[in-house]
Amino acid sequence: MEIIQQILNGISVGSIYALIALGYTMVYGIIKLINFAHGDVFMLGAFIGFYAITQFQMNFFVALIFSMAITALIGVLIERIAYKRLRNATRIAALITAIGVSLLIEYGFIYIRGAQPEAYPDVFGRQSVSLFGATIDMKAVLILSVSVILMLLLQFIVHKTKTGKAMRAVSHDTEAAKLMGINVDNTISATFAIGSALAGAAGVIFGLYYTKIDPLMGVIPGLKAFVAAVLGGIGIIPGAMVGGLILGLVETFVSAIGFSLWRDAAAFIILILILIFRPSGIFGKNSREKV
Amino acid sequence: MKKSKFASLFLASTVILGTLAACGDTGGSSSGDGDTIKIGANLELSGPVASYGSSELEGIEMAIEEINADGGIDGKEIELTKVDNKSDAAEATNAAIKLTDQDEVVAIIGAATSGNTVAQVQVAGDSKTPLITPSGTSPTVTVAEDGSVNEYAFRTSFIDPFQGTVAANFAANELGVKTAAVYADNSSDYAKGLAASFIEDFEAAGGTIVAEESYVAKDTDFRSTLTRLQSADAEFIFIPGYYEEVGLIVKQARELGIDVPLMGADGWDSPTIVDLAGADALNNTYIINHYSAEDPDGKAKEFADKFEEKYGKLPNSFNALGYDTVYLLKDAIERAGEVDGEKIKDALASTDGLELVTGSYSVDENHHPVKSATILEFVDGVQVFNTKVNP
Known part of the structure; x- marks a missing residue:
């Protein structure tokens, strides 16, 4: 059953895009900044997981949590060092800074350890089950379950906790939130921490699923996740999840019908189309700019 | 090279x-x-x-x-x-x-x-x-x-294209397969040259090419195209390319349950391929090279x-x-x-x-x-x- 297999392939790719896209969309939602360094946090997450498993002999799940903790810290540091002082600067200045941070992480990392790729240890071996004629790799199942759990956890944090409430408030109106006694700086840091931890988790899962990791691995998934975030409606959390899954499925089906060389193009054609016809994305409401 | x-x-x-x-x-x-x-x-x-x-x-x-x-x-x-x-x-x-x-x-x-x-x-x-x-x-x-x-x-x-000829002869005569698929690196002239000569010579030897697909260097996800190749039901897949992508292709192919012989040329020759694909997945794959230290020839x-x-x-x-x-x-x-x-x-x-x-x-x-x-x-x-x- 080729079609079932392809849907599974698509969902696996899509859930990785969705995890990265969540970080993009959360940060955009709160400070209207497209954090281009997010793809590189994803890369760092993959490497931290790799070293945790190979050097410190950690169990996969421990390594996953370890990597999420460190990338959360990195996310906060990036925000505190690079973006905080630009909070009142023009948006283009912040955007250019984000590109600068991205390049700094990529090439700084290459300077430290070199550009050669690394192969992720195959911690689960090759296990698969057959279902309706499709071969389901156990790793794909794992990716899906980890992604779903993290997304549910995120929904819980955003809607049921005090931090989540503060995040929603700051996102809605920063000034008013400040007047109500919400610590805006801490809330923004928390947003970066959560978004970066999700990217770190995506990095570890990516490493496990695709084996090869290298210092520039974050560039393309980062851009694709950005497309996914825009597709779902940037700033809207469920939008990022749906956008990621749709993008993964579209890419897979473009390859599945024999246009594998068009796969990357398809993602960016979607970006162009959505920006022309529905710039606020699938879940976005059309809002008129106030003059 | x-x-x-x-x-x-x-x-x-x-x-x-x-x-x-x-x-x-x-x-x-x-x-x-x-x-x-x-x-x-x-x-x-x-x-x-x-x-x-x-x-x-x-x-x-x-x-x-x-x-x-x-x-x-x-x-x-x-x-x-x-x-x-x-x-x-x-x-x-x-x-x-x-x-x-x-x-x-x-x-x-x-x-x-x-x-x-x-x-x-x-x-x-x-x-x-x-x-x-x-x-x-x-x-x-x-x-x-x-x-x-x-x-x-x-x-x-x-020369490079000659390796395609060798692979075609090996598949048709030594392995005795009748159908083959080609999955080539579209961003490399080396791989495209090998693919073209393989197709020409495999067909000349009486075989049928059932599928032809391409990827580009730096790709990491090959599962969708491999699933497509799998449904074409080839007895042999020729994958001219370099070890960084080939390692992942071999691994993902085996994970999808593609068990047919896979073959490549000297671009596969690197210890890294074993790290990427895993020794197990690499079984039943062949490469072409100039020389082997184990050649029994005098x-x-x-x-x-x-x-x-x-x-x-x-x-x-x-x-x-x-x-x-x-x-x-x-x-x-x-x-x-x-x-x-x-x-x-x-x-x-x-x-x-x-x-x-x-x-x-x-x-x-x-x-x-x-x-x-x-x-x-x-x-x-x-x-x-x-x-x-x-x-």
């Missing part, structure tokens, strides 16, 4: 024009006067592909030592002048000028990559010095853009033993090709009867059935060798000699 051709050609021509204008008297052939025959080695001894050049130098030095201990060529000892081209095309041109002008060598061996060899072709032609690359597999080394043959350029290794075995004795390790294909290049040149000098660039060139161009470590060697009108290739099989992550395929 290609480097930017245009840049090197341009550099080559400008540098040469400059030097020739400065010293126009060195147009004639240089010869090894007296008791020695001077041979130059222009190799990558530092820089990104230094391992290729250094390996070849080991083979070259070993061959020269043997020949000199055996009385040299017609009583004359070989004197080797080696120059490091730093894995750079412009440096390779400079090194070739130095070898022909200052050291007056009778022939140049090198470079290890096609790009650095192309950068020397014009110097070699202008100074009438035969140039032999041990491992430059691109056809452009000996055949210029306009289709004319570079008279003074030769090579020891087979000449190859003797070489492997002597090499191990001298250097304390098993020879790789670059060692063997460097070694063979010296013997190829020796044979030509002996048949030329005289240490003269032009006569050696003619002798090289008429080499026929010379027995070398990497197989029996003849040369065609495009200076492309007609020789056998070695097929290796991955068994638990180790390359094991499988068979030798003749053209």
